Amino acid sequence: MSTLDKSITIHRSSRMLQENKILLLWSLSICIVVVNATMLNVALPSLLNEMMLSSAKASWLLTSYNIVFAISTLSYSSLSDFISIKRLLTIGLILLSLGSFIMMTADHFYLLIIARILQALGAGAVPGLAMVYAGRYVEESRKGKYMAFIASATSFGFGFGPLLGGIITEFLGWRYMFGIAGSIILLLPLFHKMLTAEELKSGKFDVVGGILTGASVTGVLLLISTHSTYILILSILSMVLWWRHIRTASHPFVKPILLKNITFAKLLFMSFCAFIVHFSTLFLIPIMLSTLFQNEASTIGMKIFPGAIFSAIAAPFIGRIMNRAGNIRAILLGQLLLLFSTLLFFMLATTSQLAIVISYIFMSIGFSFFTASIANEISSIFNKEDVGMGLGISQLIQLSGSAFGIALSAAVLVWRDHDLPEVRFQSIFIGLCILIISSLLVSILYLRSKRQGFSK
Template sequence: MSESISQLEEKRRERLIFILAFALVISVMNSTMFNIAIPAITDEFGLKPSQAGWIVTGYIIVYAIGSVMYGKLADQYKLKTLLTAGLLFFAVGSVIGFTAANFWMIVAGRLLQAAGASVMPATSMIIPSRYFTPETRGRALGITSAGMALGTAIGPIVAGFVTSFISWHYLFIVSLLVLVTLPFFRKYLNDEAEKQKTNIDLAGAAFLAGTLALLLLAVTKSAPLLAAAGAVLFVFFLWRMNMANDPFIRLSLFRNKHYSIGILVSALSSGIGFGIPYLTPLLLQTVNGLSPLMSGLVMFPGALVAAVLGKKAGLLADQKGNHFLAYTALLSFFLGYGFLALIAGLSPLIVMAVLLLACIGQTFIQIALGNTVSQSLPKEHAGVGMGVFMMTNFIAGATSITFISKALEVHHTLIQLNPFLHNQESINYSNIYAVLALLIAAVAFIYSSTFKKQSV
């Protein structure tokens, strides 16, 4: 009898992890598909690049804050309850986005999508840890990682096909596929008892979100008053973090030098990494004149190869050391962006080949820095410390997109960092790639200076 019960439990866990993997495919696709569609949306509504960037920037800000909030809420409420609420928010946002008649309805839909989709990072960590033994957890994490990699790889192709042959509106309908998983989550997740409730620092979260939104809007609109308002909110945020009993972010975490610098290096790397999924489709569609579908196909090989090799990156760190993985990643990252600066505007096939280097570097450096940061934390701070780590990476991505979008609006620049550039239409893209390559060199210097004596 006990054996049959055990077999039933095993089947339930197996089904649950594959349901989670499918949900992660759709969730990751949703976060990447709109990068391909931005040129079409920009043309339809006559937007500036800095305005259109808010389709991605707004999503990332809410997603960053929400991922930490759901992580805290998961200690108090049933996971199936949080998933139900999150996926329903996501569905409402998708419907609003699908019916959008103006740009700000699209942004509103994306913000609601993010408020719901941000339940997935907590879910992707909780299900393997709660439902699988240490001996079987690695396989479970491998399945979820494969789901995220698949979503990253096929997202641009799906977006390109839908945008080219139907309409970008239907990307919101594609995202609704995640609702298929809700009945299964509710069936297979345990009715775990709610834990003792503690206060959630909503005020701290609101101050941080407001600070980010105002400062990035100040960049978008070149508005000093918005920057000042953002600075005021940031002061309130710091005050709240010092005064609250259980603040949204514990500032004491940052007294750990290796953790603080690890967060800085990782945030810089994440921000730089957005030059691939955000900037490159714009280059391919506006300069090379590719359709959304063709630009998605150009992006696909790099994402796929990085996803496949990403599974082996952890083994490489174990065999050769974390520093070896980090320096390999930074070199690949630097060469990828350096070559993109040189070839911007040339054949898309050349861009496709160079993207292999850039995508591998982006994937490997995040794995290396995740290891580095986790090793810098004592066990009692690991959970909250890694939650802040993920959030800062998302915030860095939102900040990067805002500055990249603003840089694309520069016309008739006299600065040409690539003296060999032939296509003058691509000068802004080439300059941005070159600056990102220089920032990678700065990241390598900071990493080497800080962690060269740290054991790995």
């Protein structure tokens, strides 16, 4: 081997080692963010009792977080075009830690809301910038592995959050949960050390577009829960103003040309459906276990946790399958697993706790397959200039899908209140099956159109 070959090999090995370190750091950060988002679900009964809140008031701790988190994720992705990832991440982690420490000491509901919004403003930086980093700086041959670990860290957080939240709430109290998210600031020096300097372009941030985007998403979610005519009118008005604004703004919050991209629109539809299915199920599992089987909070967390473990174990295999079979086949496999698990929930979940555990294991693995491959596919259809906004829009749609799924499932439970609990749950799962089948059909059409493109 020549001296030149040796130096190239050493450089490549050094770069891969650096990428692996950053990957572990991003994965840990995303896991902490997801754990922070999901822990509160199992702690809500304790919080309600201590602060004497109604269920409607307490739900705003979840709703406000989801809305702000979705908008801030897209905002960080857009800002990364002309502000460095390192600087944006610094702002995000400081806001997340500040909000967490306020949550630990807050003694008033409205202070809790402000703290939760601060958390969401900061937390959006982590998944948004992790995907931007992958789209811009990770080589194509290693991108599958990167996306798989990120997706598995997310799934692990979804399973580990309720377990950890239940244990902390039961033995220490709900306030101590937020020390987990507050500790994320300790990772900031490591990010500063590992993230390199970037070449940035000049630009402006579309504040009006961001506000109108947030108003539109909020309006749709409120409409599902309130069924108010006034909310409907305001939602339509905000969406009309939003579309008019992004078509005329010089630096729009969302580029309309990306939304007119049929290939991208198909991927967004698949994402929206998958996130509705996964988050509706995560919302329903604790209710089923407590209503049908009288489980406590910590016990519920223990029954969700196996799905997280299997998802984490599957991460290396997901990356290899994506690299060998391609993104589209991995997307199809993820959707098939989601469909299989949803059918299991429909047929068996109301009769057996073990069926719930096994069904969620399949769903968690399928969700990891899907989220890793869909992110990889989206990053491959855009150039470096648009990849940040493309991934940001994708995450906005995904997070909106998660909030939409929860709100819709809650509305169906109330609407079918006269039915037996088993019937209510089964009616939701059959609807989720239909949804994932429609997503599968779109993915098959997407695969065919891509093959035709290659043949030309």
